[in-house]
Amino acid sequence: MHNTLSQQLTASQRKAVFHTEGPLLVLAGPGSGKTRVITYRIAALIESGVRPYNICAITFTNKAAEEMRNRAMTLGASAGAYISTFHSLCVRILRQYADQAGIHPNFSIYDSSDQARCIKQAVKNCELDTTNFSPARMLDAISTLKNKLIDAESFKTGADDFFSVKLAEIYLSYQHILSELNGLDFDDLLMKTAFLLQDCPDVCRQLGDRFGYLLIDEYQDTNHAQYSIAKALASNHNNICATGDPDQSIYRWRGADIRNIMAFESDWPDAMIVKLEENFRSTANILAVADHLIAFNRNRKLKKLIPTKPEGESIRVTGFEDENEEAHAVAQHIKELTGKGVSLNDIAIFYRVNAQSRALEEAFVRSKLPYQIVRGVEFYRRKEIRDLLAYLKILVNPDDEIALLRIINTPARGIGKVTTERIRAYAARHRISFFEALKKSNNIDSLPKAAKAKLAVFINMLGQFAKDVAGKVAPLAERVFTESGLAESLRAGGPDGLNAIENLNELINSAAEYDKQAEQPSLLDYLQQISLFSDTDAYDAASDRVALMTLHAAKGLEFEHVFIVGVEDGLLPHERSNSGEDDEQLEEERRLFFVGITRAKTGLYISHARYRTVRGQFLRTIASEFLFELGTDFTEQGRDDDFDVDDHDDYDSSSQTVPRFKKGQLVRHEKFGLGRIKEFLDMGENSVITIKFNSGQTKSLVLKYANLSEVDI
């Protein structure tokens, strides 16, 4: 086997695959065959006598894990190896060691909308107004703290200014609410696991034995909590293999810390480092563009992109009038490609924000082009799906008040706000959960007879469902669907209702799929699994449709032809990444573009629109500065003779003698080259303009001497 594996690999890949003892860092550029290296390595470990049971490979998404499992299977290797994501691993650990972690094993996993409810309640409990302490802000702050492994108590100890003190209160209250509901948010999964491994040496040792060989993919996107978990697990045996590419780190905003991968050598002094710099995916022209772009990042380790494929076609950057024209042109272009025999599932379109999918979708419908929007979590956010899942959640975790309140009157069964408030008051008075109070509703004096009767019917129904909790999920889901009255109420609800029924049937089908695939299907496991579903998990590579997705979702994928749309200032780089003093955020946006570009094998088509509808307003855009960093001569494009002078700006220029400049605009200076206006101090003819040039330096110049020319595209 060693030989058969070996001959398909390059020298550096072979080194990474067969150096099977001790710490190993694989610095892998895009398209370097990294996934293949990991799967071959798993096979090589097993070949060398390691039990599959002792191998743990962690990937970034469930999809990636599934793919790796399949690949390893074809090498005849994967049976028994634990291949999963960080979050799934944490769920598994927390369930097994719930006692030591101080939680209940049947916890609910709370997504952002559940979190929003809890944080609102927490802010209210602290008697703070939601203008200064907006729920989104608070959640963000708490998430950052959790990713840094700072729990509510220790944060409170260190809080010294007004804001921190208040945040600490909210944090404590939020955690209190979650624990009462027996719920964990995504960050809790990581934090609680990290603390468990820190605080319980026994558990840490047991898990170290269980997972004697640890492989972690996309190490550049681990946050501190994940880093701590990985380090703790591997501290027992040093058999850690991390792979990643600092240039593809795109989750800094989520706490990912490039330093984790940069510091690997000092964390594991005897680590072997293997670089995979050859690119087997993209044409030389695509790589040249990617390389030229990423070179503008100063905060990076130099890495080569060595092409192995021929030059290929040169890279096109095209400007369009607005987003609809752009979308239409993309659709037309795709038709041309399919005319040449390209299949639809070899084509993908990437954009910065989900809202951009709309114009594309409309164009595709009009052009009758089949497409899939890769947005897995959306399905689970639908009202009817959440409703049915809420019934199922209650059966597993009765403390989940959020789920309970959701279904107590869905479908309408005459249990209104007044009734639930009375139950809630009773629960608070007797210090019991809402569910406990519900069961005792007969004893609640404030409730009228009619209400008590309705509640009794509801409770009885849940009791009936609970009898079927063990075993397969799909039959139970089906039963709940009909007996809860959901099916009937939707059937009466017109075309929207029919659509909802279809969605629920799809959910039941997916549950049946789970039943088939799971070793030991259980409702708890099913619910926890689908909570960890990601957008990419919905991507169906086999279906013959064009894939539409965000640049983030594109990570780890590859396509024959890639379109990247809306490469405009404010969108890519996104305006919200503009806030920092440093360039870190801008560099991350650049990496995001880099990731998108390097997904393409043969065709790469980049575009921007001169006008775009943003929040309902038709606005003039500015081309992204990144477009000037590709090393292509795109400024010459789209400037045909018929290019009409912008009549929208006419009234502006007529009233001004000095050219008007505004923040964000792109300008050219004779000596310093291309730059972007950071600040414009309007003082008539003495106006001062601050420009950040692409060379990296920032200069303040007096406008009348600066001799700037507008760069307009």
Added chain:
DNA sequence: CATAGCCGCCTTTTT
């Protein structure tokens, strides 16, 4: 208690 309609809020990326 249910429903419809209106107002005001947010609005990047995601496990």
Added chain:
DNA sequence: GGCGGCTATG
């Protein structure tokens, strides 16, 4: 532009 929450009405 879209959703959630609130209010007024039946």
